[in-house]
Amino acid sequence: MRDPQGEPSDLIRSVSRALRVLESVGASPKGLTVKQIARRCELTVATTYHLVRTLAYEGYVARREDGTYVVGMEVSDRFRELTAALRGPASVTDVLRKAALDTGYSHYLARFISGRVVLCAVAEGPRSPYLEDLVPGFDDGAHATALGKSLLATLTSEQRSRYLRDWGMRPFTQATIVTPDALETDLAAGERRAMQMEIGQFRPGVACASVLAMADRDPDRRVVVACALPAAEMMTSAKAVRARLTATARAVAGALIEELPGPNGGTTPPEPPAARR
Structure with a gap:
């Protein structure tokens, strides 16, 4: 736009x-x-x-x-280069793949790019339903996905309102949150549990959870990690999902910090969930 x-x-x-x-x-x-x-x-x-x-x-x-x-084919070459740039260092991809292998759940990396929520990397897991819409570059369902919510939660309420005005709140399912007030309530609940999540809001029968991997004053350097799983499993194992996601987020933050100039590159990893409550 x-x-x-x-x-x-x-x-x-x-x-x-x-x-x-x-x-x-x-x-x-x-x-x-x-x-x-x-x-x-x-x-x-x-x-x-x-x-x-x-x-x-x-x-x-x-x-x-x-x-x-x-x-023409040159466009596909540029797309491959774009997705490689979005993924970041190979060590981040390795972390996501290990998490997908250990849990069986597909894992995702997302960040802001020029003020838009963008999915940057995907590591497929055999226990997660395949989500063909969640591919690198996805940015129109921030209000309906846990990874989008994690990033939106880092904004001020005014910034969130502006984002939602610009990109809308498309109803992906009957459970999708489609009003700013309802989203504010949902984000607040996610902050209290130290994990943003959604159940059936993006795809029926599918749940997604996300935590902040890196915080920064610059929105474009904020990074979140998410995973997708069957909704029934989220209902019974949310705490275990949060613990594994938090460990994965720390590993992602460590891999990213190694690539940044200077001490921590001015970036602050998030506190562990237990410390924030």
Whole structure:
């Protein structure tokens, strides 16, 4: 989502137009002709033709035999690079994989990036239901997932209100919290138990729990760790889940701190749950 008021004075229009073309093609899996792209991007056909040819030369779009254009392989290469950057050091991935292996639950790493909740890494566990929507880059269900709640809980109430106004509170299930007041109550309960959680709010029959791994004055350096499990197991083993998640969060924090410059990089790991109560 672009902020018109935040447009830089030195914006390069041709680059901006090329990105709009790429976005338009990417949103159309059946492919688009140059004329269709021009209409969607509100550009002249001549301008669109030059932009499309340039993107095709660079590999970001590909022309099919019927004359339509689809996304090119260079986009997938950039996505792989993005997910690798989001994951952080290999030691963090190792921690998540070990936690998934030890518990059987899928584990997730999330953080703020430019003010948005972003899922950065996933380690699948055999005992967790597969959640195809929880992939790196996911950011539209913060109010319905434990990892999103953990990050939202680090914001002020005013910041949370602004976030929810910008990104909405989509009802994923009948149990999804869809009002700011109800979310505030839910977050407060999570703070008291030293673990944010949801049961059936993102997907029926699935529960998710999350704890803060790293706190920081800079929101973009706050990191949370979460796990997903069958809802029935959460109902009977929440304390055990919290204990394991807290240990995993400490291990993640240790791995991240090793990568930061200076003493702790100015970052403060969270207190253990017992100390915060």
